[in-house]
Amino acid sequence: MKLVLASNNAKKLVELQALFTPLGIELVTQGSLGIPEAEEPFDTFAENALAKARHAARLSGLPALADDSGISVDALDGAPGVRSARYALDAGGEKSDAANNERLLRELAGVADRRARFVCALVAVRSADDPEPLIAMGRWMGEILTAPSGEGGFGYDPLMHIPALGQTVASLGAEVKNRHSHRALAAAQLIEQFRAAWHLG
Template identity: 85%
Template sequence: MKLVLASNNAKKLVELQALFAPLGIELVTQGSLGIGEAEEPFNSFVENALAKARHASRESGLPALADDSGLSVDALGGAPGVRSARYALDAGGEKSDAANNARLLQVLAGEADRRARFVCALVAVRSDADPEPLVAMGRWMGEILTEPHGAGGFGYDPLMHIPSMGASVAALSADVKNRHSHRALAAQQLIAQFREVWHLG
């Protein structure tokens, strides 16, 4: 079954394709179909993921899958949240992983409470008017380091330390990350829904 992925992030495509491979799902990015990005005006991951999925399905005529994910830091009241990818940009900086990480370290300087979590909302729709979207949420608990560690991953991975693994996300292999991440946890829930509701796999 072919689904449009409401993202143009190549690394996210690889990660999600590996997670959903057991169901025989083929993901194609909306960009490869000439579909532009949807507006993301909402304050929650679920609402933005649903908006993106409906947009991709409406423009392509195909079922769609959308991911909205980011970092939620306790000491910052859940920020950067849905603004994770634009955290530095919102403060007048550039839109880049390095700039976002630098701003986070600056904002948390001297803060004792470093608890945080990666959050992922996955939403799948059969059509843009699907009255029963499949919704899954995954949370990966950790704490923010005082400096980057590791060379893998993307986004805030170098700053996110997973105590149970004794390493930053950026120091984990792709295989380990795919089994334990917030996206993996959400995908496990979504796979169960794909099988039960869409009768896949």
Template identity: 75%
Template sequence: MKLVLASNNAKKLAELQALFAPLGVELITQGSLGIAEAEEPFHSFVENALVKARHAARASGLPALADDSGLAVEALGGAPGVLSARYATLFGRPKSDAENNAVLLEKMAGMADRRARFVCSLVAVRSAEDPEPLIAMGRWQGEILTELKGAGGFGYDPLLFIPALGRSVAELGAAEKNALSHRALAAADLVRQMREVWHLG
């Protein structure tokens, strides 16, 4: 089965393709089909993932998978949340991982409560009008460091420290990250649902 991934992020595609390999599905990006990205007007990961999945399914005529994920910091009331990828732009800075990380460090300067988590919402639909979207959530608990550590991954990976591992996410290998991450947790749940409801794998 071909699934349209409602993202043009190559690193996200690689992660998800590995996570969904057990089902034998092939993920193709919406960009490769000439589909523009959907608007993400909502305040929750679930709502944004659902609107992205329906948009990709409608434009492609194929089943679609969407991921909406980001960082939620306790002391910032859950921010940057759904605005994680463009957090820096809220403060007049360019959109980039480096700027996002710099802004987060500035906002958290002097804060004692460093608790945070990566959150991932995955939604799969068989069609744009699917009345029974499959929805999975994954959360990976950690703490925000006071400086960047590690060269792997992307986004906020160099700033989220996982106490149980004694390392930042950016210090993990790809295989280890894929086994433990918020996206891995959500994908495992969604794979189970796709087997039960869509009869895949």
């Protein structure tokens, strides 16, 4: 079954494709179909993911899968949250992983409570007006370091230390990350829903 992925993030595509391959799902990015990115006007991950999924389905005529994810930091009242990808841009900086990480470190300078979580909402729709979207949420608990560590991953991975694994997310191999991540946790829930509601796998 072919699904449009409402994202142009190549690394996200690789992660999600690996997670859903056992169900016979083939993901194709919306960008490869000439579909522009959707607006993300909402304050929650789930609402933004649903908006992106409906947008991709509407313009492609295919079922769609959307991911809205980010990092929520307790000491910042959940920020960056849904603004994670644009965190530095919102403060007049550039839109880049490095700039986002730099702003987060500045905001947490001198802060003792560095608890945080990666959050992922995954939404799948059969069509743009699907009345029964599949919605899954994953949360991966950790803490923010005072400096980046690790060479892999993307986004805030170099700053997010996972105490249970003793490493930053950027230091984990792809196989380990795909077993433990917020996206993996959400995908596991979505896989169950795909099997029950869409009869896949």
